[in-house]
Amino acid sequence: MEKKRLALVGCGYLGTVIAQAWKDGFLEDYDLVGAVSRTMESAEKIAVLTGCKACRDIDELLALKPDFVAEAANPRTVKEIGKKVLSQGANLVVLSMGAFSDNGLFEELKETAAREGTKLYLSSGVIGGFDALRTLSLMSMAKNQPAVSGISTRKGPDSLRGTPIFAESLMTETEEREVFSGNASEAIALFPTKVNVAVATALASTGADATGAKITSVPGFEGDDHRITMETEGVKAVIDIYSGTCEMAAWSVVSLLRNVSSPVVFQ
Numbered sequence: 001m002e003k004k005r006l007a008l009v010g011c012g013y014l015g016t017v018i019a020q021a022w023k024d025g026f027l028e029d030y031d032l033v034g035a036v037s038r039t040m041e042s043a044e045k046i047a048v049l050t051g052c053k054a055c056r057d058i059d060e061l062l063a064l065k066p067d068f069v070a071e072a073a074n075p076r077t078v079k080e081i082g083k084k085v086l087s088q089g090a091n092l093v094v095l096s097m098g099a100f101s102d103n104g105l106f107e108e109l110k111e112t113a114a115r116e117g118t119k120l121y122l123s124s125g126v127i128g129g130f131d132a133l134r135t136l137s138l139m140s141m142a143k144n145q146p147a148v149s150g151i152s153t154r155k156g157p158d159s160l161r162g163t164p165i166f167a168e169s170l171m172t173e174t175e176e177r178e179v180f181s182g183n184a185s186e187a188i189a190l191f192p193t194k195v196n197v198a199v200a201t202a203l204a205s206t207g208a209d210a211t212g213a214k215i216t217s218v219p220g221f222e223g224d225d226h227r228i229t230m231e232t233e234g235v236k237a238v239i240d241i242y243s244g245t246c247e248m249a250a251w252s253v254v255s256l257l258r259n260v261s262s263p264v265v266f267q
Helices: 013-023 040-050 058-062 075-087 097-101 103-116 130-142 184-190 196-204 247-261
Strands: 004-009 030-036 053-055 068-071 091-094 120-122 147-155 177-183 211-217 224-232 235-243
Touching (some): 004 013, 004 058, 013 030, 013 040, 030 040, 030 058, 068 075, 068 247, 075 091, 075 097, 075 103, 091 247, 097 103, 120 196, 130 224, 177 184, 184 196, 184 211, 196 211
Parallel strands (some): 030 053, 147 211
Antiparallel strands (some): 147 224
C-alpha cells in the first residue's frame, strides 16, 4: 500500500513528539515529507531528526503535496493556515482546539472541507472520550431528549496567571477555591488562549452555550485534572483524565493518524 504523505506545522515540544513517534515507527503508513514552524531553526531540527524537508512557510510545505497536515502550533496558526490547507487538497489535523472558540472559523473550515473533498480532523488532545460524547449527543437528538454536559477542571493556582481569574491571594491559600463557574461560551470569552479542552468538550457534546464549565484552584497542585460528564435519559458518561504533561496531546495526534490509516477503526 502506498504511504500517505504527512507534513507537520509546529516544531516545538509537541511537534517534536509527533516527529519522534514517526521516526520510531509508530506512523508506519506515512512518509513525513516536510515541516514548518515559527522559526526556520525549529523546522531544521525536525528535518535533521527525520530527514524531511524544512520549509520556510505554508506555501512551500503545501508544494510537497501532503495528504495530511498535522498542526501542533497554536490557535492563531490554525486561523492562518486552515482554509489554505483544506482548499489545496490536504486533510488537516488540528490539535489547538482553542482556535474554534471562534465558531465562525469552525463553520468556515467545515464548509471548505466539504466543498474541496478534504477532511478536518479534531484531535482529542489531553482529554479523549470524543466517541462517547458524540454517541450520547446523537442518541439524545434522535430521541428528542435533553442532554446535559459539563467540564470541571482542577489546576494549580500558578497556572492561572495571566487570566482574569488570577489573584495573588490564590498563591497563599491552603484550601481549594472555585474560581470560575459558568458555561463554555463564558470560559472561552474569559480565556481565549487557554480553552482547548473546553472548546473540544463543547464541540463534541452539546455546544458552547449548553456545556457547563468550572475551574477550581488547588494549592500545590501540578498539572491538570479534567472531569467531563454528559448525561441523557438512561445513560451517563464520565471521563476523568489527569495530565502532568502536555505530551499526551501530541500522542493523540499520532493515535488519530494511526486510526485513519488502519484497516481496523476504533471509534
